[in-house]
Amino acid sequence: MNYETIRCAVREDICIITLNRPQVMNALNAQMRAELLHAIRTDATRARVMVLTGSGRAFCSGQDLGDGGNAANIDLERTLRDEYEPLLRAITDCPIPTIAAVNGAAAGAGASLALAADVVIGAESASFTQAFTRIGLIPDAGGSYWLPRMIGAPRAMGAMLFAEKITAAQAADWGMIWEAVADDGFADHWWGRAKHLAQGPTAAYAGVKQVLRESWQNPLDRQLDLEAQVQGRCGKTRDFKEGVVAFLEKRPAKFEGR
Template sequence: MAERVRVESDGGVHRITLNRPEVMNALDGALRRALTEALLAGHGARVIVLTGAGRGFCSGQDLSDASGLDAAGFEATLNDEYVPMIRAIVEAPVPVIAAVNGVAAGAGANLALACDLVVACESAVFIQAFTRIGLIPDAGGTSFLPRRVGLQRAMGAALLAEPVSARQAEAWGMIWEAVPDDRFAEVVAARAARLAAGPTGAYAALKQAMRGAFDQSLEAQLAVEARLQAVCGASDDFREGVAAFQEKRAPRFTGA
């Protein structure tokens, strides 16, 4: 059996490639477990990039994988395999980039939306395909989607299960950017390199603050900002950033 994921690490960039191109990188149990393991291994890097092999990012749940696809198994499969996978992205202390190189459907679309930054090629599409088979969005979709695009667009995408082009997703604020296919690899590499050279401590604090903001009052969020800013302000990276600004040079961040 071919490796379900390919992992490459270089220059602080931990690149994970879903590797079932013959089925558009559909998620079976083995792939979910391998992906979770690869994501957790990337928590020690400076940035994680998640992409797909072949012409698709991820087509969602592999419907030919019968394990867990029954009334008794759905909840266990989601809790035991999907939840750890999504949490490994959301709780990563480093930025996670979804490099969406083609179709992202069902749980595959929400796997991308779980990431901190989504860069898609123009030919990519996002499909909340769940209602086509009598299900609701999972893998965090009912949380991520309305927060990104608002309730009406989220409901439309989920109820109608129609493809949303990368350009439309960009216009809606579903993703960060859609780029021409012939520049996709170049743009992803540039984004990853920039983040890998950045202040990783500040990125971790930023993720913590942003991810919890929707569940906080303004007063509580202001307190979170003050607490996390104190941590960032005590860092070597903050001192380096100020020194670089004053000396009119590029900062050399170390993550300390």
């Protein structure tokens, strides 16, 4: 598919999706949301890792308030239900590991989009802003779900009420993101992280995502049962057999992703 608002490429089992509206700091319009959804559902299925990043100086500035004319006429409830929800579910339900490589500002729904990924890596110059109250709105696109689970209720409440910029270093210190790295070499760093995962046990990664996410609502008995089920599946993979043999032979494992 010829995308107009994003770039998408698959190489070395890594699907790289780049938000590509730098003139508006990669603000999300209806076309971009549709193209992102299509890329995640189709192009990413040909890879073992997906990376989401931005072009230019921003990762994503959030909802494009100029999309469709007068911002006051936007049907926000319909937009969230029909466009954002399928997109966010596609990211969280993606069977392969997902990385948000946040190269610059991530604000509003752009911050929520980043936090939906499994791993968030931020450049030191990047920032995260729950900017919604600046225009009289509440955090959406999953922000009210992810943030308190990542950094706790007090910090989440402050971030949402004051709408202050959170630096990448601060976000890493709070546990909002995995790491903040120097701008110099940022692209090489996240590529190395993605390549590591692309060469790993893909089925086990899918299992990690499942048991971790379901642990938030499961009682202990249910979680122990889930672990047994998922571990049973992983134990039947070629990668598990290779991992054991490699361990016994004292060599690095060569995983196939199956």
